[in-house]
Amino acid sequence: METIEAFAPAKVNLTLHVTGQREDGYHLLDSLVMFADVGDRISLRRADKSSLTVTGPMGQGVPTGPENLVLRAVDLMGEAADITLEKHLPAAAGIGGGSSDAAAVLSALRDLTGKPVPDQGLSLGADVPVCLAGKAAIMRGIGEDVAPVDGLPELHCVLVNPGVAVPTGAVFKGLARKDNPAMDSLPAQPDFAALITWLQRQRNDLERPAIAAQPVIGEVLQEIAATDGCRMARMSGSGATCFGLYATEAQAKAAAGRLQRDGWWVAATRLS
Ligand SMILES: C[C@@](CO)(OP(=O)(O)O)[C@H](O)COP(=O)(O)OP(=O)(O)OC[C@H]1O[C@@H](n2ccc(N)nc2=O)[C@H](O)[C@@H]1O
Numbered sequence: 001m002e003t004i005e006a007f008a009p010a011k012v013n014l015t016l017h018v019t020g021q022r023e024d025g026y027h028l029l030d031s032l033v034m035f036a037d038v039g040d041r042i043s044l045r046r047a048d049k050s051s052l053t054v055t056g057p058m059g060q061g062v063p064t065g066p067e068n069l070v071l072r073a074v075d076l077m078g079e080a081a082d083i084t085l086e087k088h089l090p091a092a093a094g095i096g097g098g099s100s101d102a103a104a105v106l107s108a109l110r111d112l113t114g115k116p117v118p119d120q121g122l123s124l125g126a127d128v129p130v131c132l133a134g135k136a137a138i139m140r141g142i143g144e145d146v147a148p149v150d151g152l153p154e155l156h157c158v159l160v161n162p163g164v165a166v167p168t169g170a171v172f173k174g175l176a177r178k179d180n181p182a183m184d185s186l187p188a189q190p191d192f193a194a195l196i197t198w199l200q201r202q203r204n205d206l207e208r209p210a211i212a213a214q215p216v217i218g219e220v221l222q223e224i225a226a227t228d229g230c231r232m233a234r235m236s237g238s239g240a241t242c243f244g245l246y247a248t249e250a251q252a253k254a255a256a257g258r259l260q261r262d263g264w265w266v267a268a269t270r271l272s
């Protein structure tokens with residue numbers, strides 16, 4: 001049977017405004033999301049019974065049982081498959097590793113079988129619909145409302161994770177306010193300078209509670225901001241991964257070199 005190779009890119013929340021809370025406890029978001037050119041790699045083959053092998057430099061500690069989001073994605077599609085998941089992204093890191101893996105599997109099985117993806121995969125996680133869209137988008141609701149955004153410039157970026165896992169639910173619980181202002185409207189077809197100017201006026205509302213839980217995130221942000229050419233530094237998702245944005249690839253690569261520390265995961269990448 002045919003083996004399919006799929007790429008599951010890191011998701012970066014360039015902004016993350018928490019604008020309210022539903023009765024079931026989930027929070028309403030307003031977030032500009034882009035995708036990196038670093039990510040996990042998946043190979044998948046339909047089978048009579050599902051199996052999963054996890055490999056790769058960041059594979060340690062990733063669940064290999066039915067709780068892994070790739071197996072839950074196969075189940076959701078009513079299929080069975082042998083999967084090898086090569087982990088390059090840190091888990092529980094605010095860059096959607098598990099959600100992006102799940103979305104890659106959903107999309108591969110949708111293409112292979114012609115079956116639709118139930119509810120855009122929302123039942124697997126609030127980040128799955130935007131990962132399934134797989135391109136720059138504004139995400140609203142709890143994550144189910146995804147509006148693709150065209151005309152953004154590619155961004156040179158450094159991602160830094162200090163090796164501490166931050167549980168998403170706990171960070172949301174630490175928010176002082178749930179009803180923060182939404183994003184300003186995004187300028188149409190912004191160039192790099194205009195996008196940076198706009199981004200600097202927006203926020204990640206989860207940064208403060210994440211830093212309270214893991215103060216090292218504050219250090220990471222300061223260290224990124226101090227690198228040559230850094231135009232802005234912010235945390236992605238519920239952390240602990242933070243990003244820096246640069247005008248050139250050379251600056252992003254030089255910054256990645258300077259940010260290497262024992263136990264830190266650092267990647268120079270391009271966001272689109
Ligand atoms: C915060 C975000 C921003 O993109 O990213 P990550 O930090 O996970 O990467 C996402 O909304 C996370 O998406 P995902 O990681 O798929 O979340 P889920 O598994 O659905 O939810 C984990 C927990 O986060 C909280 N949660 C999540 C999403 C949301 N809109 N409101 C919430 O309150 C809930 O407590 C939930 O139990």
Ligand SMILES: Nc1ncnc2c1ncn2[C@@H]1O[C@H](COP(=O)(O)OP(=O)(O)O)[C@@H](O)[C@H]1O
Nearest residue numbers: 067068069091092093094095096097098099101
């Ligand atoms: N394929 C997967 N890759 C990474 N983590 C996974 C996967 N499947 C399930 N998990 C579990 O999901 C949790 C959140 O992981 P992840 O989606 O990477 O984080 P985040 O939502 O912060 O971006 C982890 O703690 C891990 O135990």
